[in-house]
Amino acid sequence: MSSTKFTLAAVGAFAATALAHGNVVSFSTDGKKQQGYLMDYYYQTKNGGEAPKVAAWSTENLDNGFVDPTMYKTSDINCHKKAKPGALTSSVKAGGEVSFEWPNWPHNIGPVLTYVADCGDDCSKVDPSALKWVKIDEAGYKDGKWGADKLVADNGIWTTKVPANLKAGNYVFRNEIIALHAGGQLNGAQNYPQCVNIAVTGSGTDLPEGTLGTDLYDAKDPGILFNPYQGTIKSYTIPGPKLFGAASAALPRLPPTQPSEDDSCEAEGDDEEDDGEDDGEDDGEDDACEPESSAAPQAPSSAPAAPVPTTMITRTSSAAAAAPTGDAGSSQGVALYGRCGGLGYDGPTTCAQGTCKKQNDYYSQCI
Numbered sequence: 001m002s003s004t005k006f007t008l009a010a011v012g013a014f015a016a017t018a019l020a021h022g023n024v025v026s027f028s029t030d031g032k033k034q035q036g037y038l039m040d041y042y043y044q045t046k047n048g049g050e051a052p053k054v055a056a057w058s059t060e061n062l063d064n065g066f067v068d069p070t071m072y073k074t075s076d077i078n079c080h081k082k083a084k085p086g087a088l089t090s091s092v093k094a095g096g097e098v099s100f101e102w103p104n105w106p107h108n109i110g111p112v113l114t115y116v117a118d119c120g121d122d123c124s125k126v127d128p129s130a131l132k133w134v135k136i137d138e139a140g141y142k143d144g145k146w147g148a149d150k151l152v153a154d155n156g157i158w159t160t161k162v163p164a165n166l167k168a169g170n171y172v173f174r175n176e177i178i179a180l181h182a183g184g185q186l187n188g189a190q191n192y193p194q195c196v197n198i199a200v201t202g203s204g205t206d207l208p209e210g211t212l213g214t215d216l217y218d219a220k221d222p223g224i225l226f227n228p229y230q231g232t233i234k235s236y237t238i239p240g241p242k243l244f245g246a247a248s249a250a251l252p253r254l255p256p257t258q259p260s261e262d263d264s265c266e267a268e269g270d271d272e273e274d275d276g277e278d279d280g281e282d283d284g285e286d287d288a289c290e291p292e293s294s295a296a297p298q299a300p301s302s303a304p305a306a307p308v309p310t311t312m313i314t315r316t317s318s319a320a321a322a323a324p325t326g327d328a329g330s331s332q333g334v335a336l337y338g339r340c341g342g343l344g345y346d347g348p349t350t351c352a353q354g355t356c357k358k359q360n361d362y363y364s365q366c367i
């Protein structure tokens with residue numbers, strides 16, 4: 001995993017990891033809560049099951065990690081790694097609100113942005129690399145606070161107002177946090193994009209030309225290669241295209257800041273070896289998207305019962321974290337991609353196929 005390599009390279013033998021926090025586990029439109037994509041669904045599918053149909057996009061964000069600037073010119077910058085469109089489409093009124101839930105969000109340094117991309121007749125069939133993004137919401141650095149400070153203060157809920165004049169139609173909404181605690185070094189920024197299909201209703205007609213995902217950012221943009229530990233921050237240029245409805249006068253672009261040599265953030269580089277399971281245990285209440293109320297997504301019954309952390313727990317780990325070793329030759333045992341260990345688990349620990357690998361303290365898996 002490139003993020004693992006990067007973090008390990010950056011911080012040496014040790015890295016602090018935070019519990020899972022890289023996925024939007026639920027979202028709300030006009031106050032109505034709906035199911036997000038959970039990493040459990042990925043494992044369910046791998047186990048031959050069927051994942052619930054949701055409007056949120058699936059990803060293969062198996063380490064609850066991020067997209068880094070070396071991936072800005074790949075399709076993964078659109079909606080995270082190997083993202084595929086959600087099967088459903090939710091809806092919101094123009095002028096209404098969409099909220100995204102990022103449980104246990106630990107990074108308070110960096111901007112938060114929301115984009116929409118017109119997906120034509122059917123968002124469930126769209127190719128992410130063809131989407132053209134229009135930024136409808138951005139929070140950079142203001143009055144001593146980052147956008148992400150607000151997200152943390154609001155318990156991981158980010159709320160975006162849909163422009164009242166936005167053209168009615170089907171959109172992919174893209175909420176993104178760019179964590180900059182390591183942004184002082186080249187390719188140290190961490191982008192966490194998450195996508196959901198939402199139709200905007202109303203009578204709006206405005207929709208500016210959008211920007212392809214691969215054109216959104218550059219590794220050396222002043223708001224990407226940015227040292228947040230430079231003392232008093234006098235100005236911060238939010239990356240990406242201009243905001244919907246903003247005047248077209250371009251803001252002066254500052255030269256990129258010097259990469260910092262002694263980045264105190266390095267001690268908290270993270271995200272490798274985060275767990276590959278959800279931490280938001282949504283109860284499935286009011287989960288259904290409107291188009292398929294008879295097929296309401298259910299909480300996966302085989303979901304590993306991970307304790308929901310109430311605070312961010314930091315621990316140190318090395319790449320050689322102990323993992324129970326499965327007996328790959330056994331004809332008995334856990335199926336490929338099944339759970340084979342972790343705190344609170346008391347099932348079989350040998351794998352019928354593959355090897356039992358520790359993903360985190362709560363989850364080991366036959367892979």
Ligand SMILES: [Cu+2]
Nearest residue numbers: 018107270271
């Ligand atoms: Cu992180």
